[in-house]
Structures are given as structure tokens and as C-alpha cells.
Amino acid sequence: MEINSLTGEFVHAPTERAFLQHKQDQTQSLLGFTLTFCTVFYLGFFATDLAALGWGHDTMALLGARIAVALTAGSCAWLAYRRVLSVPAARLAASLAEGVALACFMFIAVLRPAEFHWHAMSLAIMLVVVYLYIPNRLRYASTIAVVATIVFVVLAAEYSRMSSADKFTMGMLLVLVNTFGFLAARRFQYVSREEFRSWSVLKHAAERDHLTGCFNRRYLHDQLMGGRWRERAPDADSLSVVLCDIDRFKQINDTHGHGDGDMVLRGFARILQVAVRDGVDSVVRYGGEEFLVVLPGTDLAGALRLAERLRVTFAATEVVSTDGATRLRATASFGVASVDLAQFTFEHPLRHLISAADELMYRAKHNGRDRIESLQLAGPARKSGAVR
Secondary structure (H helix, E strand, O other), X not given: OOEOOOOOOEOOHHHHHHHHHHOHHHHHHHHHHHHHHHHHHHHHOHHHHHHHHOOOHHHHHHHHHHHHHHHHHHHHHHHHHHOOOOHHHHHHHHXXXXXXXXXXXXXXXXXXXXXXXXXXXXXXXXXXXXXXXXXXXXXXXXXXXXXHHHHHHHHHHHHOOOOHHHHHHHHHHHHHHHHHHHHHHHHHHXXXXXXXXXXXXXXXXXXXXXXXXOEOHHHHHHHHXXXXXXXXXXXXXXXXXXXXXXXXXXXXXXXXXXXXXXXXXXXXXXXXXXXXOOOOOEEEEOOOOEXXXXXXXXXXXXXXXXXXXXHHHHHHOOEEOOOOOOEEOOOEEEEEEEEEOOOOOOOOHHHHHHHHHHHHHHHXXXXXXXXXXXXXXXXXXXXXXXXX
């Protein structure tokens, strides 16, 4: 999980997407709060327009500009609070609100040209908000901030009554604000991703079997049994499981040692993990040499095809022993259970499927090993069959 030292983002695009999705709820909450806060204060500062200009056409124009900012930022804040936004949509809302607010700020500065020194201070505060408080991609925030700074400096040179020395000092201070704003935002982005990286390592250690990399029993009970499999395939009309056990595994350990036994386990796990759909199916190390494959959206026929492919592939695979001189081969027995979710009457189908697959797997062992036993659950009624 390498982090880019300049942007503070993960170099690996899928990791960056996972981070952004993980933080999206927090991002939306912060976006909504900050834009609401900014909307209130942007409207409140209309009092300074009245104090500076009195009531007139220019003041009415400034009020219109502030209302435009309030409508834009307020609408984006409402969306952040009331809708589930995608990452690009949240960034678009942040950039739109920032762009409109800064554009209207330039309009205010032009209509109140005698106060450019105060406007410079106001812009510096707005730039800090853009860099640090409105959640956005750093390259977007920095682009908006730098463009706003350049436009403001040009307007100051054209409309302000400041001396050349004051204008130069103001420009240098705005450069300083942008520099430190960028560095602070980059540091914040970097630290956030370091926290996510640490969280991912701990999460992986808590959910994964250290030897094979498959999910462990804790993940099965805390996540899959709790219905997480539905999130992986929300439109699934069927659910299947494959429970498999390596035949005569104790004999492998006793004859060749636990190191070679671990090699066989890792080899079998790799075959399972390569065969399933990433992000949809789940491979769980169910016991010592037992593995469970959870297949949302797969019917019995599809699960049987997968199990047969796994059986044939594993039986044909040679595992090189730790000394490099011995070629090990093993077989596995499979229990396959499936259910039509529309017809199943029990509350927790996965629990029933695992129980059924466990019985089927031991039936396959009893019937000669290196074979598949299958079952279709349909409420209380069950139909069984066998495949070799």
C-alpha cells in the first residue's frame, strides 16, 4: 500500500478506491457540516456590505451574489446529508461550492475596492477552508485555490488603491497561505491513508487465516452468517456452498511432516481462490484441512460444476515438498448444498446449507473419497444425489 509522497494518495488505484469508499460516510458528514457552516457565515457577512456601501444597487448585487453562494453550498450540503453520494459526486459538490463561493468573493472585492487589504485576509481564511475543511481531492482543492489567488492578485493590481509594496506583500502572504495550506492538506491526506493502511492490516489479520490467506471462522460467523453474503450479491436468487476436505491429510503430515502438509494446504487454497469470483464468493478455512466456499447467486448445477473442476484440478496438481525432491499428490471430498432463496422458508439459509454440506462431505468420504455429494434444499423437503 504505497502512498504517493506528493499527493498523499495511494499509488495503487484499487487501494485508493477502497480507502475513499471506506471514508465516504465520514466525508459526506464533514462536507455537509462545513458547507452549512460556510453558508451561514457567507450570508451573515452581508452585514459588512451594508456597513461599507449602505443600501443601494451595488449592495443589492452583492446580496444576490451571496444568495447564489448560499443556494449552491446549501444544496450541496443538503445532498451530503440526505443522499448517498458517490466519491466523484461528493468531489463535484465540494468543487462546485468552492468555485461559486470564490467567484462571488471576487465580485464582492471589485464592488468594495477600498478594502482589498481586508479582502486579502478573508481570502486567506477561505483558502484554509478550501485546503483543510472542505473534503476534496488535493489536486482539485489546490487548483481552485491557486486559480483564485491569481485572479485576486490581478484584480488587486487593477482595482485596489494599495501601494505597490503593499500589493507585493499581500501577494507573498497569499503564496505563503497556499504553500502551507497545500503542505497541511497533503499531510492530512497522508496520515488518513496511513491510518487506513494500519486498519487494513489489522482487519486482514482478524479475518484471514495466516497460513492460506483464506477467510477464517471468525469472518464466517461475524460477517457471512450475519448476512454479509447478501451484500456481495444483492440480487441473488440462489445460494450454494461447497464444503471440501483433503483426503487422508493426517497421513501426509505423518509421512512427510507438517511442513509439506502446509504446502498441500496452501496449494489447495490457491486452487480455490483462483476458481471463485473475486468480491462475490468467499473461501473460508473451515477447519484444519476443511475449506468452505460460499457462492451467492450460484445454483446447484453451477456449484457442482465448480466442485468438479476443483476436484479434478486438485487431484492432478503436484505439490513440491519443502526439500524440493518429493512430488506430493492428494485428493479431496466435496459436499455441495444449494437453495432457491425464493422458496426457502428458514431464516438463516447459510447456516442450514453448511450443516447439510458437512453431512454430504462425510458421506463422500464414506463412499470412497475423491468424489462429490450434492443436495438441493427446498424448505423442509430435500432431494439428494451424487456425482463422481
